[in-house]
Each structure stands twice: as C-alpha cells, then as structure tokens.
Amino acid sequence: xxxxxxxxxxxxxxxxxxxxxxxxxxxxxxxxxxxxxxxxxxxxxxxxxxxxxxxxxxxxxxxxxxxxxxxxxxxxxxxxxxxxxxxxxxxxxxxxxxxxxxxxxxxxxxxxxxxxxxxxxxxxxxxxxxxxxxxxxxxxxxxxxxxxxxxxxxxxxxxxxxxxxxxxxxxxxxxxxxxxxxxxxxxxxxxxxxxxxxxxxxxxxxxxxxxxxxxxxxxxxxxxxxxxxxxxxxxxxxxxxxxxxxxxxxxxxxxxxxxxxxxxxxxxxxxxx
Amino acid sequence: xxxxxxxxxxxxxxxxxxxxxxxxxxxxxxxxxxxxxxxxxxxxxxxxxxxxxxxxxxxxxxxxxxxxxxxxxxxxxxxxxxxxxxxxxxxxxxxxxxxxxxxxxxxxxxxxxxxxxxxxxxxxxxxxxxxxxxxxxxxxxxxxxxxxxxxxxxxxxxxxxxxxxxxxxxxxxxxxxxxxxxxxxxxxxxxxxxxxxxxxxxxxxxxxxxxxxxxxxxxxxxxxxxxxxxxxxxxxxxxxxxxxxxxxxxxxxxxxxxxxxxxxxxxxxxxxx
Numbered sequence: 252x253x254x255x256x257x258x259x260x261x262x263x264x265x266x267x268x269x270x271x272x273x274x275x276x277x278x279x280x281x282x283x284x285x286x287x288x289x290x291x292x293x294x295x296x297x298x299x300x301x302x303x304x305x306x307x308x309x310x311x312x313x314x315x316x317x318x319x320x321x322x323x324x325x326x327x328x329x330x331x332x333x334x335x336x337x338x339x340x341x342x343x344x345x346x347x348x349x350x351x352x353x354x355x356x357x358x359x360x361x362x363x364x365x366x367x368x369x370x371x372x373x374x375x376x377x378x379x380x381x382x383x384x385x386x387x388x389x390x391x392x393x394x395x396x397x398x399x400x401x402x403x404x405x406x407x408x409x410x411x412x413x414x415x416x417x418x419x420x421x422x423x424x425x426x427x428x429x430x431x432x433x434x435x436x437x438x439x440x441x442x443x444x445x446x447x448x449x450x451x452x453x454x455x456x457x458x459x460x461x462x463x464x465x466x467x468x469x470x471x472x473x474x475x476x477x478x479x480x481x482x483x484x485x486x487x488x489x490x491x492x493x494x495x496x497x498x499x500x501x502x503x504x505x506x507x508x509x510x511x512x513x514x515x516x517x518x519x520x521x522x523x524x
Numbered sequence: 525x526x527x528x529x530x531x532x533x534x535x536x537x538x539x540x541x542x543x544x545x546x547x548x549x550x551x552x553x554x555x556x557x558x559x560x561x562x563x564x565x566x567x568x569x570x571x572x573x574x575x576x577x578x579x580x581x582x583x584x585x586x587x588x589x590x591x592x593x594x595x596x597x598x599x600x601x602x603x604x605x606x607x608x609x610x611x612x613x614x615x616x617x618x619x620x621x622x623x624x625x626x627x628x629x630x631x632x633x634x635x636x637x638x639x640x641x642x643x644x645x646x647x648x649x650x651x652x653x654x655x656x657x658x659x660x661x662x663x664x665x666x667x668x669x670x671x672x673x674x675x676x677x678x679x680x681x682x683x684x685x686x687x688x689x690x691x692x693x694x695x696x697x698x699x700x701x702x703x704x705x706x707x708x709x710x711x712x713x714x715x716x717x718x719x720x721x722x723x724x725x726x727x728x729x730x731x732x733x734x735x736x737x738x739x740x741x742x743x744x745x746x747x748x749x750x751x752x753x754x755x756x757x758x759x760x761x762x763x764x765x766x767x768x769x770x771x772x773x774x775x776x777x778x779x780x781x782x783x784x785x786x787x788x789x790x791x792x793x794x795x796x797x
Contacts, residue, residue, distance in 0.1 A: 252540075252614075254539050254540070256539060261539075262538055262539050262540065263536035263537060263538055263539060264536060264537060264539050264544060265535055265536055266527050266529060266534075266535050266536060266537050266627050266629070267525075267527070267535065267629075268544065269669075270544050271537060271541065271543050271544040271606075271608075271663070272606075272663070272665075273547075273663065273664075273665035273666060273668070273669050274546075274547035274663060274664050274665060274666050275665075275666060275669050305666075305669075305670070306673060329614070331614065333544075333545075335544075341525075341602070341604065341629070341631055341632070342672075342696075343665070343668045343669050343671075343672035343695060343696060344672050344675075345669065345672070345673060354539050356539070356540075356614070358614055359614070377656065378654065380653035380654040380655075380656065381651065381653040381654075381687055382653075383650065383653065383666045383667035383670055384666065384670065389666055390544070390545070390546065390547060390666075391546075391547050391664035391665070391666045392545075392546035392547060392548075392616070392664070393546060393547050393548060393578075393656045393657065393662055393663075393664045394656035395546070395616045396542075396546050396548050396578075396616050396618065397578070397656055397657065398616075399615075399616035399617050399618070400579060400618060402617075414654055422616060423615075423616060
C-alpha cells in the first residue's frame with residue numbers, strides 16, 4: 252500500500268500530530284477509476300466544508316488529485332485522503348498557525364460481489380451519537396470501530412441507531428428503504444455522515460421517476476420496508492436485507508420493474524466520473 | 525519534549541496506526557512528581573478498563589511506569605500516556621491480533637497560578653455527546669477541541685453541557701458545585717470522562733466532614749451555587765466562577781471555615797503520591 256505524507260512517500264506521521272492526539276481532522280474514502288476519484292466534486296466539497304467547521308486550512312485541490320493519482324493502481328480501487336490539523340503542543344488549544352498534515356493512502360482493488368446479490372444486514376447495539384461537527388467526516392470514528400466489532404461472521408453490514416432508537420446509518424454506508432414506491436433515508440443533520448452517493452441519489456433519483464426523501468426510520472419501519480438499500484463510495488447502491496426479511500417474497504410483491512429501475516440508477520451512479 | 529514510542533525514543537508513528545485513523549485508543553494525562561505519576565492506581569485502573577471496553581490488550585504496567593519516569597523532569601510536570609490498537613489494514617475491522625502502540629510524552633513543568641486564585645469560567649456552545657465507550661478516556665476528543673476553540677481570552681476553562689442542557693464537565697476538568705454545604709457533581713455514566721481527582725473526592729470528602737454526591741446540574745443551578753470547583757490531574761481541586769458570579773459575596777455568605785476545609789482537601793489530594 253503506497254502512502255504519501257504531505258506529498259512525500261513515507262509511512263509515518265509525528266506522534267504530536269493532532270490527528271492522532273485528538274482525531275482532529277477529516278477524511279474521504281474515494282473510489283479511484285482511471286487514476287481519478289469518482290464523484291470528486293462531492294468528496295472535495297464535503298472535505299472543505301468539514302475543514303471549515305474545524306477551522307483547518309484546506310489543502311491544494313491539485314495536490315490532492317495528483318497524490319491520489321500517484322497511489323492509484325490499474326484497476327478500480329479505494330483510496331483514502333486524510334487532512335489533520337497537523338502537529339501541535341500539548342493540550343486541546345489549536346495552534347494559531349496550523350501546519351496541516353495531508354495523508355494519501357492507496358488501497359486494494361475494489362472487490363464487490365455480484366451487484367445483484369443481496370447484502371446481509373445486522374443491527375448493532377453501539378449507538379451513533381450526535382456528531383461534534385455535523386456533516387463533517389471527521390477522524391473520531393470509535394463508534395464505527397465498536398459497531399464493526401459486533402458483526403457476526405455472516406453480516407455484510409450493520410445498522411446503527413441513535414440514542415432515541417432511530418436508524419441513522421450503517422457502520423460504513425448510508426441506508427435507504429423502499430416504501431410505497433418511494434426511497435426514504437434518515438436525516439443526518441446531527442448524526443452520521445451524509446455520503447456522496449446518498450447526496451447523488453437525493454439529487455438525481457427523480458430523473459428516473461423515483462421519489463427520494465428524508466424520513467424518520469424506526470427499526471420496525473425498516474423491517475417492514477418493501478426493500479432496503481445501502482450506499483457508499485465502495486458499494487455504490489446495493490440491495491440489503493435483515494435476517495428476517497425475505498427478499499424473494501419482496502421481489503414477488505414489488506415486481507421486477509421498480510427493482511430494475513433502482514438497479515439501473517445504481518449502474519448510472521457507478522459509471523460517473 | 526521527550527517522546528517514547530513503544531519504549532524507543534522517537535517522535536513518529538505509522539500513518540496506518542488506528543489511533544490516527546479512527547481515534548482507536550485511550551490516554552491518561554498524569555502529574556509527575558519525583559519521577560512517579562501521582563494517583564497512579566486510579567489512572568492505571570481507568571486505562572485498563574478503557575482498553576478492555578475497546579478490546580485492546582493492556583501494556584505492561586512496569587513498562588508504562590518506567591517510561592513515564594524516563595520522560596519526567598526534575599520539577600512536577602504533566603506527562604501523557606497513550607495506548608492505541610496499533611497499525612492495521614484499511615477499514616474499521618480490528619486486526620485479530622493487534623500490536624498496540626504505546627506512546628509516552630514528557631511535558632512542561634506544572635505552572636499553576638496561586639492555588640487560592642479563582643479560575644474564570646465560561647460556557648461553551650459545543651455540546652458533549654454520549655460517549656461511544658462510557659468511562660473510557662478515549663482518543664475521540666474533537667468535542668473538547670471544538671469547545672476549547674470557543675474560549676474567550678479571559679477564560680481559564682469552559683463548561684460543557686449535554687444535548688439536554690445539563691452541565692457535564694469542563695473542556696479538560698470535572699465540575700463540582702457547593703450547595704447547602706454539600707459538593708455536587710454531574711453523573712458521568714454516559715457523558716464525559718470521570719476524572720481521577722473527581723473519583724478521589726467522591727471517595728474521600730467525607731473524611732473531612734463534607735458530603736459529596738452526584739446530582740443533575742442545570743446551568744441555572746450552577747449559576748446559583750454557593751461556589752463552583754474544578755478538578756483535574758493538572759489543577760487538583762480549584763475554585764472557579766462564572767463571569768456573573770461574585771466570589772467575594774459568596775465568600776462572605778459562606779464564611780471561611782467551609783472554604784478552608786475544601787481548600788485543605790485539595791492540598792491533601794495534591795500531596796498524594
């Protein structure tokens with residue numbers, strides 16, 4: 252795995268880096284295709300907005316793109332871009348003139364099973380708390396780590412609820428349900444991280460005649476849904492089902508036309524630069 | 525500042541360390557006196573309990589003490605001990621056999637103003653959320669960083685409230701109020717980090733005839749308190765006041781006997797090994 256730290260090959264950062272000390276930074280996980288990150292505008296916008304919330308100066312966009320290209324491989328792969336506030340003296344007080352650290356990590360080829368296969372979804376007991384910086388994909392990810400530790404061997408993903416019992420996300424993806432022909436997804440103004448593919452769906456699903464909107468999703472409502480979907484940079488748009496959900500029966504009830512339309516929407520999204 | 529990484533002098537860690545990637549680790553900030561951390565049993569207990577919650581194998585206690593001693597200086601100073609899950613492959617899934625990273629950082633001499641001076645306390649708008657691992661002093665500290673950024677120039681500390689508006693802590697200390705002769709402190713079963721000095725006070729205040737217990741503290745209740753106190757490894761036990769609180773008037777109303785007893789309790793706590 253190739254790692255660049257501030258553009259230089261190297262696999263270490265200062266121990267005094269505030270990314271390590273406090274999780275004081277942000278990241279993006281991007282799908283590299285042909286040397287470029289797919290949906291870059293959405294990733295870049297979220298990165299910059301997160302840095303602005305934290306008061307960290309943004310890196311050069313050109314440097315990020317150039318370094319992501321350098322760590323990419325010949326086949327589609329997942330790369331990670333992190334920006335921290337950089338090293339600082341002890342204590343929470345941020346340096347007046349931060350020297351941010353930029354870390355770019357190459358990754359393994361994207362290895363997704365059959366796009367029509369249905370992912371097996373569990374329910375985590377670790378709750379997702381209110382984000383200290385809503386909308387920001389920051390480096391405080393312990394709740395995701397703890398939720399990930401709960402996965403049983405046969406899970407592909409795990410749903411996460413907030414303290415009030417509403418479904419907010421999965422450990423590394425956003426959640427949609429299909430209900431009466433509409434795609435519904437939890438609001439993420441306070442919890443979780445609004446994903447790039449989630450944003451694209453909210454903006455574009457209507458072009459294929461689908462209604463998509465935010466809604467309050469209790470776990471029973473998700474269980475009763477006509478179908479469940481996950482989105483992420485890695486997965487794209489994928490069907491998923493809880494253990495007690497019978498996807499074959501859902502299919503028969505829904506008919507193939509609607510599911511085909513959603514599947515095509517996912518294909519369209521994945522084909523984007 | 526001397527830094528030891530897994531016992532070796534050095535100021536870098538792997539970029540792939542999960543402490544940096546996710547804040548997947550814990551820390552203790554200890555007051556070094558005569559080459560030893562004060563109140564070590566309480567620090568060590570919290571460190572081990574936090575690691576157990578996260579599923580990270582604990583380091584050798586002897587190695588921690590020996591390394592803290594190596595980074596300490598001739599005068600009382602604050603040192604920091606961090607333990608992360610160590611490097612891992614990409615993704616939230618923790619390695620089955622983690623190689624934890626132990627980081628020990630020496631620090632500046634403890635520089636505390638006059639122990640009788642009253643610290644100026646502000647109120648932060650950044651809220652403290654439910655902890656993903658209650659009781660664990662983990663490395664997800666962005667809310668403290670953001671709250672610390674709110675301090676005005678004349679603040680010595682900033683109170684933090686939970687989403688429901690209850691006072692839970694300050695950015696780097698625990699909070700007590702004096703009300704009708706009793707010391708009250710917020711419950712921290714879900715929010716914040718229960719401090720070593722807070723624990724000592726809860727266990728020992730009665731030995732000098734003081735009642736101390738957990739209570740639900742709204743901001744108005746803190747404002748109406750007879751006096752406010754903060755505790756931390758650095759500060760020990762210190763009086764504090766919000767801008768609108770008139771400490772001189774509090775003193776006259778309380779009389780010196782009670783305040784002297786609390787001050788002596790602080791001195792007693794600071795003198796402990």
